[in-house]
Amino acid sequence: MWLWKVFWPGVMQRFGLSYEQLQQVNPRLIYCSVSAYGQSGPWRDKPGVDGVIQAVAGLMSVTGSADAPPCKIQVPVVDIVTGYLATVSVLAALTQRGKAGTGQHLDISMFGSAVALQQSALAAYLADQIIPERIGSAAPYAAPNEALRCSDGWIMVAAYQPARWKALCEIVGAPELLTDPRFMELAERIKHRAELVLALESRMRSQTKQVWIKALEAADIICGPINNYAEVVRAPPYLEANMSEHIEHSSAGLITMPRFSLKSIGEQPAARRPPPRLGEHTREVLLAMGYSSSRIDALFPPDQTNQQQAS
Numbered sequence: 001m002w003l004w005k006v007f008w009p010g011v012m013q014r015f016g017l018s019y020e021q022l023q024q025v026n027p028r029l030i031y032c033s034v035s036a037y038g039q040s041g042p043w044r045d046k047p048g049v050d051g052v053i054q055a056v057a058g059l060m061s062v063t064g065s066a067d068a069p070p071c072k073i074q075v076p077v078v079d080i081v082t083g084y085l086a087t088v089s090v091l092a093a094l095t096q097r098g099k100a101g102t103g104q105h106l107d108i109s110m111f112g113s114a115v116a117l118q119q120s121a122l123a124a125y126l127a128d129q130i131i132p133e134r135i136g137s138a139a140p141y142a143a144p145n146e147a148l149r150c151s152d153g154w155i156m157v158a159a160y161q162p163a164r165w166k167a168l169c170e171i172v173g174a175p176e177l178l179t180d181p182r183f184m185e186l187a188e189r190i191k192h193r194a195e196l197v198l199a200l201e202s203r204m205r206s207q208t209k210q211v212w213i214k215a216l217e218a219a220d221i222i223c224g225p226i227n228n229y230a231e232v233v234r235a236p237p238y239l240e241a242n243m244s245e246h247i248e249h250s251s252a253g254l255i256t257m258p259r260f261s262l263k264s265i266g267e268q269p270a271a272r273r274p275p276p277r278l279g280e281h282t283r284e285v286l287l288a289m290g291y292s293s294s295r296i297d298a299l300f301p302p303d304q305t306n307q308q309q310a311s
Contacts, residue, residue, distance in 0.1 A: 009035055009044045019105040029103040030093045032086050038109040048110050050076040057114030062121060065136040082113040135193070143189040144168065147226060149201045150209045158222040160186060167219040171212075172203040242268065249274040 019031040036048025064071030086108040138146035142160035159168040182192040216223045260269045
């Protein structure tokens, strides 16, 4: 078995459920501790939430535009990736246990997960000691590789390789950019990014997103529209992969949820149950763990026992 710990370091020990205590009972135990800053060190007792961890781990220092206030990623990306990394760690530990026969205590921190998200940017800083600036949608290592405005919205364009840069200039009707000293080489385009974007957008504002995307894709230039969620759920790859699923909920009725995106060829993952109500499956889980019905009843006040049985 494995146990996922979500309390601050030290709490489970007070409950008599620490790894050291449980490992004495089951040496094969895989015990995953998830916390803000890890199980040791001077910050082990500090609490953390997604937004604060984004700030402390550096994500907010590279997110947003230079002339705007600090900006976090609106999706709780640290929460999500921490869960994924914890799952990967548990699966790896299960594989190792299958070979060595022993369990282990896994230490997964939100801070470490947020740092892992920034591997390339952090590696660049460690190599050159240059603190990266916030540059919006652009990539610090390439230009043009950013959002460009069209007549009806924005598209993301990656045309920094020489052949694609040349093709882009021809498509937008600006061949003179190819001989402009500010834009001839990649390093110069990065240095003069603001002027480059203005030059490209002055041409691209004349046509719609779809007109430009069609022309750019025909020239093997990587690009795509900047979609809102309403556009995402209508996008061909979303529809083709059937990435939404419908399920009946006992109190909310028919609900639509994003489907889990990992799958094998020919397989279609599906939720086995709707999201549970608070405590809905407590009795079922305890029965599966070997508790008797009478013992379970004794754990709950009479009114709560009736609610458990009713559900």
